[in-house]
Amino acid sequence: MELFTNQVLAGIATGAIYACMALAVVMIYQAIDHLNFAQGEMAMFSTFTSWQLMQWGIPYWAAFVITLALSFVAGIAIERILFKPLAKAPVLTNVAGFIALFAIINSSAGLIWDFTIKQYPTPFGSSPFLGSQLISTHQAGMIGVTVLLLLGLYFFFQYTRIGLAMRAAASVPESARLVGINTSWMIALGWGMATAIGAIAGMLIAPVVFLEPNMMGGVLIYGFAAAVLGGLTSPFGAVVGGFLVGIFENLAGTYIPGVGNELKLPIALALIISVLVVKPAGLFGRHIVKRV
């Protein structure tokens, strides 16, 4: 039983990271109808930036906040420079854009910081949480920061005017323009926020997976699995999907004989395919009730 509880809690902790990545993917998908394959690399680059800031002697939380601000601006810049001109281009052109972005960021990180694995600090420490062997303080911190982030985002989208405008721009762009919303800037804002959310995910997971240019590859695939499971049209679903995938991954690795660590990733991919076959809109995909 203790093993089970332990695996579920650990699953929730990594699931929190998948939830963040899924949420970042869904935010951009809602805004421009494309999957951002480079989301993980952007998060990795943000994480390296925070590491560099700490190398220069800036304390953890200051580096954390500065990185969020830089990531936000960088996300907006990427949208303005690369994807705004591609807005009316065919799907494949956009896919090529994302792959280019992936390669550029990955190689630049390798060029600047090289490909050797680096240790990344945790501000929470890694002792047992509240004296319990079930979960470490860092895992508890991952869950805590994610929950705060999700609450903040919920408040932002539900109760602020700019959040309302962003939702309107994503759901019916033409009507949004007709009430005076600058939809183009709402998309850029979405990119900025998604990039900052990805940065949080990267900085939280880096102490676990270690810092290197390919650190987010696996994480992003789990994030995609989470987004597909929850439904690409539903931010709430993406978050739930993230936690479910995290728990599922850990339990499958522990209890299904022969899965172990090596087969965990294929399980995420199998999950994506099964969901697409059985329930293409995902668990919380949009069911629009319409009367005509």
Place this chain on the structure above:
Amino acid sequence: MTTLLNVKDLRAYYGQVQALHGLSFSLNEGSLTTLLGANGAGKTTTLRAICNMVRSTGAIEFEGKPLNNRSTESIVRFGIAHVPQGRGTFTTMTVEENLQLGAITRKDSAGIVSDIERMYAHFPVLKQRHTQQAGTLSGGEQQMLAVARALMLRPRLMLLDEPSFGLAPLVVRDLFGILGKINREDKVSILVVEQNAQLALELADKAYVIETGRIVMSGNAKDIANNEEIRKSYLGY
């Protein structure tokens, strides 16, 4: 009477296809003007061109200021509210959120709150349903919501694209009654595009008839309604 909207030699294009061929008309402050015409005559295109939602040339002036080459969202800020064909409802949001979106460019939060109450007084059914997802409203209710959303801007000019479309005759009467009231009491100038010519002419003070992208007739709504020849050849009733 001062001219609020002045359109001169408007030509509009969808790709290579020209939809408007040099259309000119004007709308006086406080007036309720209607554009009539058959399917494909260019009524919707005219409204879309005013809000720069379609490529066009010619002069469009609002209170003497040119609107050409401005983005759709900045034209809204002049006080021009456009209720598009199909109503443009934010279907996944609540009725109240739809109304708040109508006022998204305004800064006076107290005024917005009192305007939402005013809309609920105009359209009591919206108050009953204010927490409901807007997509679940009936067609008539959604049209009420679209008009209310447009009014939340406190517009100088409201552009309405076929408000009667798909609605039951009684609902249409109701809606047109409210439009007349808004025009008289709130001093909102209205430009309404309609296929239901009979009803539109009852409501409007001035009318233009469009055929294949050109104005072919203009005058007082009453005169046009009483002219049997025009009615038979252009309006089909």
